[in-house]
Amino acid sequence: MSQVSPARVPVLVLAILALALGGLATNATAQNPVYGLDDRVFPEPMMSTSFLQFPDFVAGIEALDAAYPQYMDVRIIGESLGGLPIYFVELTNEASDKSREEKLQIGYSASIHANEAAGREGMVRVIEDLVSGTGPLGALQPALDDVIINIWFPNPDSWASGDWFGVDAQKIAALHAPTFSRGNMIGVDLNREFPNPGWILESHTPMSEPESRSVVKELRYSGRHDNLVAGTDLHGMINSPNMMRAIIPNQDMDFHRMMVTIRFLNDLEDRVNTNEHFAEWNALAESLCMVPEPSAEEEAHGDHHTHDAFSGLPEAIQEQIRAIDDGDGVWSLVEAEAAAKAAGCERSTGGPTGGVGHGQPFLWGARWDQIGYTDSGFTSDYLMLSPRSPTGGMGAVGTITEFAYSHMVPNNNYVAKLTDMHVAGVRETVRAQVEYTLLTEQPKLDAIGPTAYVVSGERVTSKDTPTRYEAEHGKDFSLDDEETYFDFNQVDYDVQNTDFWRDLAKYSTDPVEPLQAAALTAATLAPYDNLVITDAMVDLVDAAVVRAWVETGGNLILTDQALTWFDAAGLTTGAAFKDEHYLGHSDLIDGRDHPLLAGVDWNARQTGEGPPTGHAISEETTNGKSRVHEYPQWHLKADKVSSLDLHVAGMTHGDPSLGTAKVGDGTVHFIGAALPEPKQHRDHRYGLAPYAVTALTYYVFVNALGGVVEWKETGAPFIPFYPDDPLYGARTDTAEVQPADEGDVPAPGLVGVLATLALLGAALQRVRRRA
Helix, strand or coil: CCCCCHHHHHHHHHHHHHHHHHHHHHHCCCECHHHCHHHCCCCCHHHCCCCECHHHHHHHHHHHHHHCCCCEEEEEEEECCCCCEEEEEEECCCCCCCCHHHCEEEEEEECCCCCCCHHHHHHHHHHHHHHHCCCCCHHHHHHHHCEEEEEEECCHHHHHCCCCCCCCHHHCCCCCCCCCCCCCCCCCCHHHCCCCCCCCCHHHCCCCCHHHHHHHHHHHHCCCCCCEEEEEEEEEECCCCCCEEEEECCCCCCHHHHHHHHHHHHHHHHHHHCCHHHHHHHHHHHHHCCCCCCCHHHHHCCEEEEHHHHCCCCHHHHHHHHHHCCCCCEEEHHHHHHHHHHCCCCCCCCCCCCCCCCCCCEEEEEHHHHHCCCCCCCHHHHHHCCCCCCCCCCCCEEEEEEEECCECCECCCCCHHHHHHHHHHHHHHHHHHHHHHCCCEEEEEECCCCEEEEECCCCEECCCHHHCCCCCCCCCCCCCCHHHCCCCCCCCCEECCCHHHHHHHCCECCCEEEEEHHHCCHHHHCCCCEEEEEHHHHHHCCHHHHHHHHHCCCEEEEEHHHHHHHHHCCCCCCCEEEEEECCEECEECCCCCCHHHCCCCCCCCEEECCHHHCCCCEEEECCEEEECCCEEEEEECHHHCCCCEEEEEEEECCEEEEEEEEECCEEEEEECCCCCCCCCCCCCCCCCCCCCECHHHHHHHHHHCCCEEEEEECCCCCCCCCCCCCCCCCCCCCCCCCCCCCCCCCCCHHHHHHHHHHHHHHHHHHHHHHC
């Protein structure tokens, strides 16, 4: 009989209970606000006996709205395909001194995939905490003086289809045993429906469904949410080594938004990993990963830990670990990381990807690194893309969060401890995001020295007639015509990949200036410490002039096609080449020893996101959807670089794609997939983004420029976009705030009345206890 570590017993018991409870779910009592468990309308997960049923959600939300009108406004913004109300909840202190226009807003999409219940289970409890001033988030209520928190529940049909009780089966098209579903009533994935700039897969039919139209009409065109500056899209996944995986959408995030997001996620990682609700999850991680932290003395000598640290692991893994050692009996940092990977335990190193701990509760990073795919039409991208066109993007700072075991498994079979962790994770997300929304320290890129980037007069615009999208009805977009909000021809855009450097200049304490390719001479280069050649701009420069500047001490950064400079400058022959991949990436091979990777954890690999810049990742075929590779990936052939003094940081398919070369007294840094020119050859009716890079790429650029990120006190929170800022273009949806449309809010009925009485009773009990 095999022995089980005591630390694993609670998790194993949980798993066994999950299987047992799954068979009993049909007999479970519905979670219901009338019970008043622990004085709450929505009981804590460990006090609940099932997932929240849709009718009880309606009754509970209406009861809270009636009890706390100062802090809560419940509206119905539309009707689902099956005729159920789409609820939108706003939380703020209406009695505060600040006007609505002065308050910053945060948005949360709760379970757009209805079989991923974690988001809505967490958000209903967040709502109750904040409006009542009680519960784990009750102390955060004063923040409602300064912010408006918006929560929407966009997929009621497929939520109700999984209810065990009170479902009107005639309203739900699918006649099957009750289960939560991913798509809406007819199976359309609502999380592929949003009007995001960039490539669109044909079958996604953006803005075709009433649920997605209702959300976009409210957020973008109601005039009520111009100050929405942060948000999170809450999702679930089948399983994962981590209970929570947060994803940076990898859209056209400028320096400020990316750095705030990284800081927020690093903080959230610490909060979640130390939250008591994740104690059992952490116990399992510790039982699997018996790798202690190095002592201060070991760190000082560059040693990590000794072989004995792995003595508790299975012999087969110990054999793999022993094979890694160089024979001195002490682990270097690189050896320790390799050993940890072999053991299935990857320790956090504090880089932009936040580190990995097998079994630790929280992990964050780029989308492809986290979930292994990307697509078009995501809710999160709509929230985070900057408002460069009249239809796409809210310009917020935020993420997607995925919760393990909130998907097809366990679907609507309730396991209280799993939901307890989901709810705790949502609460920590909201707590951290509110604090970072009000943060008055702002990031600056410091100490890079004067920098130039090569530009030309060529831009990618919607005026390129052959690439324009023509809708079936042929209307042009107009804010004066509601019919064209969702069905229209090509919207206007004017972008270029070098806009990345223009945007970066806004946050640099040193000048970052455009330099026309035709004006690039020894004299014009002389004032600059750094020069950036982006992608195809390399064809416009005199390579010999640039080489001479580098050899006298210049710092050159090459991206994408600009890797051909090595050949053009006579440093290599036939070294640079391009192929096309699913997304831009580089497999980091040098731990954190390479200067370009300072602060970067080894598990990061994605460098660029394709859809926002028009690069497709799949297409429709006669056999259905198939994966395509359109993202241009540049490399240096491994057998053609012997003439270079090369220090490689990353490889793609065996060839250097990220690294540094010494040339004379200067330095050349290169990254082969980061800022490709936007493409126009496929449907991109909502426009294009100029760039879409990851946290890894930002860190590479900061390190290549020799800069540091400094946080400076400004005395006021940051607004990530400005109506009059040419950097993003004017926000065109600045209509007057419309009166709140209550819609046809269903009468609470008996269950709602009882819920209200339960609230009043709970309030009286609290008063009596204080007396």
